[in-house]
């Protein structure tokens with residue numbers, strides 16, 4: 001028996017015999033009675049670890065009601081509202097051959113603890129039990145409007161090639177396709193689109209019939225419903241409140257959901273509660289190919305638009321830009337019907353409210369030049385011009401990242417942070433520092449971020465009528481002047497031509513630049529004949545007194561191979577002088593062949609580069625190249641010579657005469 005006990009049978013330490021660590025003497029505080037910071041004083045309010053973990057997360061929108069829900073003035077319970085939402089999603093995902101929507105349930109299937117709400121499929125008809133296949137018995141989990149953080153977790157857990165970079169952006173891989181596939185785009189030709197749309201030579205609208213669309217739709221829907229979970233984004237397009245379009249995007253990848261979260265307009269929790277039925281739905285089954293035995297299919301990729309059904313189906317490409325530009329095509333159909341002009345342009349506004357549009361094909365500088373630290377950014381790629389002014393269609397920007405440098409493009413650099421999707425970039429395995437010069441995956445590396453990541457974004461993204469219309473061309477031939485002032489006819493001529501010339505590949509030494517002509521600087525996205533958009537632009541520019549400019553962001557001092565790309569710093573100076581009005585007051589001279597008015601001097605830009613004829617060491621080579629490009633312009637314009645631009649015959653004549661003269 002222990003001899004040190006107190007004799008009551010209870011064990012205790014004998015203080016005298018303890019040889020433990022010496023007592024640590026802590027400093028006395030000024031007030032000896034101050035509360036002792038012993039953490040045992042505040043025990044956690046949980047009995048189990050599971051309970052403790054459940055304390056971590058507060059229930060929040062979009063799962064929690066914001067206000068007492070009403071539908072058509074009648075109060076509905078939260079349960080009822082959730083049911084309606086699930087019914088709407090189930091209807092979106094319905095197979096058209098089985099006449100039922102799938103059984104959908106909200107929430108991540110991996111979270112067993114969260115008992116999900118189940119939506120039984122809608123049975124339009126009585127379906128005999130014999131007709132039920134296994135797919136009719138399974139549940140599809142819906143991950144609805146997840147937040148960037150939730151989407152990060154989904155991507156990192158389940159999608160190969162998803163990583164957090166050192167700046168916090170989510171690096172993703174888009175798969176085999178790292179750019180759009182315009183040759184795989186199909187539009188349903190029916191009684192309405194037959195007459196409304198631009199078909200035939202030069203048109204981006206390659207036809208498909210309704211039946212084939214339904215076959216591809218069924219393929220996409222079956223693929224999506226076969227998955228354990230799908231992502232659903234309910235969002236908006238167009239910041240003009242009177243012309244806002246509700247879009248639903250159903251996709252299989254967190255990458256796609258986060259991309260659209262960033263690129264479309266994000267609804268507030270209140271707006272989401274009232275969302276109702278979407279105006280347009282995308283089924284993105286990009287991991288799954290189309291079936292080449294299907295009529296009209298010429299590859300395993302198909303991007304199909306059905307305007308009557310208000311649906312788009314994506315099969316066989318995971319490149320996220322396909323969704324953004326697919327919707328842009330839809331806007332190019334819907335907006336002109338409302339007398340609103342849709343534009344493939346960037347847009348910004350000065351402190352005095354002066355708005356500039358930046359048109360140009362891919363890679364010419366819309367994003368780079370509209371993102372200007374001294375001006376408010378309205379948007380970088382897709383806009384509408386209505387009787388009330390301009391509005392951005394999107395809620396985010398999609399910047400090219402190749403050779404991105406902090407000093408040259410600080411605002412874009414800083415926007416690449418938590419929440420931003422970084423497509424197909426290469427990074428250092430350990431530090432996760434991105435190497436923006438690395439083209440191992442593709443040259444078309446991209447960052448998609450919400451527009452508010454640009455510090456001087458103008459929110460809401462709307463502005464007054466434009467004062468300047470800047471047409472950007474990256475002329476790899478090096479013969480277009482760095483800047484020219486255009487009259488209205490010239491503006492329309494160059495808008496309809498939609499010229500740029502990029503270099504094919506940079507690896508195998510010097511290659512001939514190839515000219516690209518893409519009507520309205522966006523032939524891949526327009527739905528109506530180019531002259532329809534041109535007529536609207538001419539009318540608006542005339543009415544609001546906007547000045548047109550042509551800016552070459554491409555080569556100077558020779559073609560690609562001998563000259564070099566004009567310094568971004570110089571282009572920015574040129575753009576500054578357009579915005580400030582200084583360039584309007586400059587002295588001008590006319591160039592040969594293209595008949596462009598070019599300034600003789602401009603502050604901050606060496607005068608000799610303003611006229612390309614000066615910068616080419618070989619004068620004959622310059623003249624030959626100039627004539628060559630002039631010939632290409634002429635040839636391209638031939639298809640437009642039989643069209644009238646609007647109702648103004650004089651303007652049409654002037655536009656035809658506004659091209660190169662030689």
Ligand SMILES: Nc1ncnc2c1ncn2[C@@H]1O[C@H](COP(=O)(O)OP(=O)(O)OP(=O)(O)O)[C@@H](O)[C@H]1O
Pocket residue numbers: 360361362363364365366367368369380381398399400401402553554565566567568569571
């Ligand atoms: N003088 C210059 N002016 C503009 N951009 C330049 C110039 N020199 C180099 N660049 C580079 O060219 C690229 C222009 O790409 P940008 O993202 O602005 O194209 P975009 O017109 O927005 O195309 P997309 O429609 O595909 O988004 C950027 O990578 C930019 O750094």
Ligand SMILES: O=C([O-])CC(=O)C(=O)O
Pocket residue numbers: 179180321322324325361362381398
């Ligand atoms: O759509 C894309 O993939 C990128 C883009 O902005 C364009 O090509 O105009």
Ligand SMILES: [Ca+2]
Pocket residue numbers: 366367380381398399400
């Ligand atoms: Ca862009």
Ligand SMILES: [Mn+2]
Pocket residue numbers: 344362381
């Ligand atoms: Mn674009």
